[in-house]
Amino acid sequence: xxxxxxxxxxxxxxxxxSEAQExxxxxxxxxxxxxxxxxxxxxxxxxxxEKKRVFISRDLIESCVKAAPxxxxxxxxxxxxAVDLSGYNINxxxxxxxxxxxxxxxxxIRRPVTSDIVDFTKLMSGMQYIDSQATSIVxxxxxxxxxxSYRLYLxxxxxxKPVVTGAFTIDAFNVMKDMQxxxxxxRDELKSKPLTIFSCCPxxxxxxxxxxxxxLLDCAEYFIPVEYISMPxxxxxxxxxxxxxxxxxxxxxxxxxxxxxxxNPGAPVLYGGSPSVFDIRYETTPMGDVGTMxxxxxxxxxxKHLGLPTQAYIGLSDSKQLDxxxxxxxxxxxxxxxxxxxxxxxxxxxxxxxxxxxLEKLVVDNEICGMIQRMVQGIEPxxxxxxxxxxxxxxxxxxLLIYDHTRKYLKSEIHFPGNxxxxxxxxxxxxxxxxxxxxxxxxxxxxxxxxxxxxxLSEEIIMELRNLMxxxxxxxxxxxxxxxx
Amino acid sequence: xxxxxxxxxxxxxxxxxxxxxxxQQALDQGLDPKVILDDGLIAGMSIVGQKxxxxxxxxxxVLLAAKAMYAGMDLLKPLMIKENxxxxxKVVMGTVQGDLHDIGKNLVSIMLKGAGLDVxxxxxxxxxxxxxxxxxxxxxxxxxxxxxLTTTMPVMGEVxxxxxxxxxxxxxxxxxxxxxxxxxxxxxxGADAYCFDGVNAVDCVKRFLGAG
Numbered sequence: 001x002x003x004x005x006x007x008x009x010x011x012x013x014x015x016x017x018s019e020a021q022e023x024x025x026x027x028x029x030x031x032x033x034x035x036x037x038x039x040x041x042x043x044x045x046x047x048x049x050e051k052k053r054v055f056i057s058r059d060l061i062e063s064c065v066k067a068a069p070x071x072x073x074x075x076x077x078x079x080x081x082a083v084d085l086s087g088y089n090i091n092x093x094x095x096x097x098x099x100x101x102x103x104x105x106x107x108x109i110r111r112p113v114t115s116d117i118v119d120f121t122k123l124m125s126g127m128q129y130i131d132s133q134a135t136s137i138v139x140x141x142x143x144x145x146x147x148x149s150y151r152l153y154l155x156x157x158x159x160x161k162p163v164v165t166g167a168f169t170i171d172a173f174n175v176m177k178d179m180q181x182x183x184x185x186x187r188d189e190l191k192s193k194p195l196t197i198f199s200c201c202p203x204x205x206x207x208x209x210x211x212x213x214x215x216l217l218d219c220a221e222y223f224i225p226v227e228y229i230s231m232p233x234x235x236x237x238x239x240x241x242x243x244x245x246x247x248x249x250x251x252x253x254x255x256x257x258x259x260x261x262x263x264n265p266g267a268p269v270l271y272g273g274s275p276s277v278f279d280i281r282y283e284t285t286p287m288g289d290v291g292t293m294x295x296x297x298x299x300x301x302x303x304k305h306l307g308l309p310t311q312a313y314i315g316l317s318d319s320k321q322l323d324x325x326x327x328x329x330x331x332x333x334x335x336x337x338x339x340x341x342x343x344x345x346x347x348x349x350x351x352x353x354x355x356x357x358x359l360e361k362l363v364v365d366n367e368i369c370g371m372i373q374r375m376v377q378g379i380e381p382x383x384x385x386x387x388x389x390x391x392x393x394x395x396x397x398x399x400l401l402i403y404d405h406t407r408k409y410l411k412s413e414i415h416f417p418g419n420x421x422x423x424x425x426x427x428x429x430x431x432x433x434x435x436x437x438x439x440x441x442x443x444x445x446x447x448x449x450x451x452x453x454x455x456x457l458s459e460e461i462i463m464e465l466r467n468l469m470x471x472x473x474x475x476x477x478x479x480x481x482x483x484x485x
Numbered sequence: 486x487x488x489x490x491x492x493x494x495x496x497x498x499x500x501x502x503x504x505x506x507x508x509q510q511a512l513d514q515g516l517d518p519k520v521i522l523d524d525g526l527i528a529g530m531s532i533v534g535q536k537x538x539x540x541x542x543x544x545x546x547v548l549l550a551a552k553a554m555y556a557g558m559d560l561l562k563p564l565m566i567k568e569n570x571x572x573x574x575k576v577v578m579g580t581v582q583g584d585l586h587d588i589g590k591n592l593v594s595i596m597l598k599g600a601g602l603d604v605x606x607x608x609x610x611x612x613x614x615x616x617x618x619x620x621x622x623x624x625x626x627x628x629x630x631x632x633x634l635t636t637t638m639p640v641m642g643e644v645x646x647x648x649x650x651x652x653x654x655x656x657x658x659x660x661x662x663x664x665x666x667x668x669x670x671x672x673x674x675g676a677d678a679y680c681f682d683g684v685n686a687v688d689c690v691k692r693f694l695g696a697g
Contacts, residue, residue, distance in 0.1 A: 427681030
């Protein structure tokens with residue numbers, strides 16, 4: 001039996017959805033993009049052009065939710081299936097778009113450059129419990145207008161895993177889409193084997209900017225999956241109660257689904273988000289807050305009720321260092337997310353309110369993901385009945401260490417973590433250098449990067465990607481890309 | 486020699502039947518039992534120990550290899566005794582008087598045997614004199630003492646004192662192990678070494694024997 005956690009009753013979910021529909025029909029959603037408002041108007045939504053508000057009826061919402069796929073899969077750069085976003089499957093993804101990195105040598109937070117991203121993609125290739133990569137780090141050594149496409153370019157050439165990403169501008173979508181078509185060799189192939197997910201964020205309360213709503217249209221056109229990242233803040237930009245925040249999250253996310261499905265029925269979408277409790281003491285949005293985690297798990301239940309695959313930014317920390325706070329917030333969030341069956345769990349590697357990435361933390365979080373993946377497999381009998389022969393063997397041999405049953409099930413039944421998690425007795429730990437978690441994690445980072453092997457993309461594809469990126473860079477005033485190898 | 490390499494490789498895999506067969510074949514070919522032991526069985530077991538240390542293989546793999554080691558040893562031992570070839574080392578093992586915990590001690594015994602050593606296991610609740618008397622009568626190289634309880638830790642010191650009284654202190658090395666111990670305590674009571682796990686105990690004994 002898969003262990004499963006629920007926060008909401010079916011009745012409460014139905015009430016939340018109903019109230020959200022009421023909001024969308026009565027208060028509406030503010031949309032700063034004429035293509036989107038006219039698309040909605042063409043499909044019967046009432047539009048107040050002056051206030052840029054669109055009022056969406058229950059019927060339209062319900063038909064759009066029905067049009068959205070119940071599940072979809074992601075494929076790596078070679079076209080091999082990598083991630084199955086359906087049912088209660090869980091998949092971990094590193095947190096995305098940090099503007100800083102925690103530097104190991106100085107133990108300080110600084111702006112990241114190309115070589116940091118390359119190290120990250122190499123490290124990601126070796127993260128056995130994290131099946132997707134993300135454009136987790138925003139480079140500071142290229143013009144801002146190519147910082148989104150450039151990080152995708154680096155991800156695609158250095159790591160074969162599918163990518164969770166996003167465009168910072170309307171224009172950037174084009175080159176980011178062209179890179180994917182270059183890898184798949186055709187638009188149809190990209191449609192049948194999605195390679196990326198684009199994060200698209202509404203603004204609280206109930207607003208879509210020009211860029212993010214246009215990104216929804218563009219992704220839908222190419223069947224590039226999107227994850228809606230609604231970010232209500234309790235007691236500030238949303239009601240203070242968790243239920244009130246959930247209603248707003250539901251309304252914002254439903255408005256996104258309507259846009260995508262009207263643009264192209266059947267476009268793959270993830271019912272996602274990054275809501276947060278608002279910490280009125282520091283004016284911050286803690287991802288490690290227990291209320292934040294509860295909202296995440298609960299909206300995932302709403303998404304499941306609507307029959308959609310889900311996503312959340314959960315399993316990350318607000319700490320500024322790789323410390324106990326980082327560990328406890330990350331593992332608590334990731335555990336709750338997994339028990340709730342959130343399909344795409346975004347978080348590993350991230351610190352400081354989604355703004356600072358740590359390679360060492362990614363390695364530690366990978367171990368958390370491994371433990372959790374074992375946990376959700378639950379407890380199942382494995383040739384345990386009848387038990388008598390096992391105990392007879394133990395009485396006879398005095399131990400079961402080399403018993404057939406032990407050898408058959410040891411590695412699938414018991415999860416053994418990697419070198420980051422120290423389980424030596426004190427004397428052995430001392431003999432091996434009394435290394436701290438941070439030191440052990442750094443050793444792992446170095447070991448994995450050292451053993452990295454580049455994905456074997458064809459020369460033709462690599463050239464095509466490089467040409468696309470260089471042309472884009474020139475357009476924005478950069479004649480030579482930073483050296484990336 | 487090809488057959489010694491095969492013995493070593495089969496032992497690494499824990500294939501005890503094959504190790505038995507190959508050892509017999511090697512004997513039939515007229516190879517010296519000591520050569521088969523050193524360059525076949527023990528050579529394989531050393532690789533197993535290394536792999537275990539770096540987590541490439543797990544404890545069950547080591548124990549399977551140990552079982553394969555016994556399969557070969559059972560054939561070699563009578564011949565070695567007949568030809569007066571000394572064993573590579575003899576260890577007297579036991580849990581101290583007042584303590585019935587023997588899981589850790591058993592594990593260490595299995596690993597010592599697996600490394601090709603002769604082990605005389607006295608079991609648990611062993612009086613100090615019995616450790617020392619057995620070591621003397623059996624001409625053992627090492628005494629291994631285990632305890633899990635803080636209350637029985639001082640009994641280990643009594644074993645050391647007893648060894649001094651009988652004049653074998655320093656000649657017979659004394660190693661200690663168990664959850665409440667540490668290197669400082671071992672030094673304090675005059676033991677020759679504290680071993681923190683089975684592999685460490687094997688390394689330690691080999692060091693004393695000058696074989697590792």
